[in-house]
Amino acid sequence: MESCTDSNSDLDEELPVFLKIPSQPQSSAPSHRQPIQSSARSDVMTISSDSDDEEPYVPLAHRLKRQQQDERRGIPSCTMKDSPNGFTKIVHLQHQNGHVGESPEKSKAQKRTAEEVQRCKEEALRRKRAREEQQRQKEVQRRGREEGKVQRRAIAEEVKALRPEECLKYMVAAVDPALLQLEGGGALLSSLQALGCTCAIEKQPLPRSVGWRRRTPGAQAADGDCVPENNVVIQLSLDDFIRLSHSYIQEERTGRAECGETLTSWVQGLQRQHPERLLSLVVVGLEQYFRSHKAQSQKKLREAVVGEKQGGAKRKKKTGAADALPELSRVQVEEAMVHLQLHTNVCVRFLSTWNDFVQHITIATKAVAEAPFKRERDNSGFSFHLESEWAGGQKVERSGKGLLQVWRRQVQQLHRVSADMASAVLSCYPSPRLLTQAYSMCQTEKDKMALLSEIQIRRGEGVTSTVRRVGPELSKRVCVLLSSTDPEETLGSNA
Incomplete structure (x- = not known):
């Protein structure tokens, strides 16, 4: 059996007591247990393996807890050895400076050089920069997702704004103030407001015209964030139309350009000034002009037949304003229209009354508002069109x-x-x-x-x-x- 007081043991190591047997009373009966041998060192004791009925001094839970703490601190656990005579020796190594189980190599490794310290600092800085870069990329991705959501929402609102039931809410009809001074000016504003669009009374680049602008979804009526439409409707007075058409007829008859500005040259001048505009002309009262000149021709013929000179003179005074306009036939007007369409691609709409003009502006406003939706609908990629009963x-x-x-x-x-x-x-x-x-x-x-x-x-x-x-x-x-x-x-x- 190993002796606990071995002289060859290291004097620096100290063997603490883990188990302690309480003292037993003296008895005259012979004891079957071997006596406890104590060494000269009071902090190490060995007990016999036969003493099972004796309670240890240190509880098991305390010993396990202490062993776990030592393992976490790198202290090697205690070892138990059986001696030849049946005794068990519990050995727990402890270093002189209080660090148990540490080797000299580990102690030397803790002393780092300046280069190692600098390298560790650089590594920590690199990791920090990598974390910051990763965080920045996450922030950029998050902002990208948010911007994508905003863009998709804006596109959805734009598509919704082009639908026939919604498009008129985003239209602004710009009316020249000169139109409001005419006979149907008040009815024109009332009709546009009843349609559901916004009316703006503004001085237009083209005289006596009506233009349109389309607001972007989310913009208010007073905001300037509007996209102008190319279509413009110009109300051409009857006197100007007759004068310009008559100049064209005279130029065609004589072959000279000194007859004045013609209808075609006047429209071409407007197109050169505003090349981005699609012009269309409206003339009100042409039928009354033809009827009045027809009536005058019949009266003149009747006066010539009957010989009522006095009545004819009085009639001349009453119809002096009508006689101031040049006389044009329907065929001559059609010739002027054909020449205008061939050289300018501009059509003229003839209306009888101002109520018809108001209705025409209302229909044109609705057509301009629904034009993008219809173009997108018709852009199906097919070279044919199905009938309504086939399309469904x-x-x-x-x-x-x-x-x-x-x-x-x-x-x-x-x-x-x-x-x-x-x-x-x-x-x-x-x-x-x-x-x-x-x-x-x-x-x-x-x-x-x-x-x-x-x-x-x-x-x-x-x-x-x-x-x-x-x-x-x-x-x-x-x-x-x-x-x-x-x-x-x-x-x-x-x-």
């Missing part, structure tokens, strides 16, 4: 009701196939399956192509009804449509 498709119920109409439309979508021709084909083959079965029973390819050619088409009723055949062309196209296995094969140039 054909509804088919679970019971199969509607399949016959689907088959009818499939036949009728071929070129130059009317409803009567499709009905004649359906009367013999009410489903595509029956027609494909008939094709499979044909002996040759020629028989397939001519299968439908002899079907009769009846048009009308009674004695006025006519009968004709489907013909080989339609029969061939239907056969190719249902029986061809080549995906690149076409039904023909007129299919």
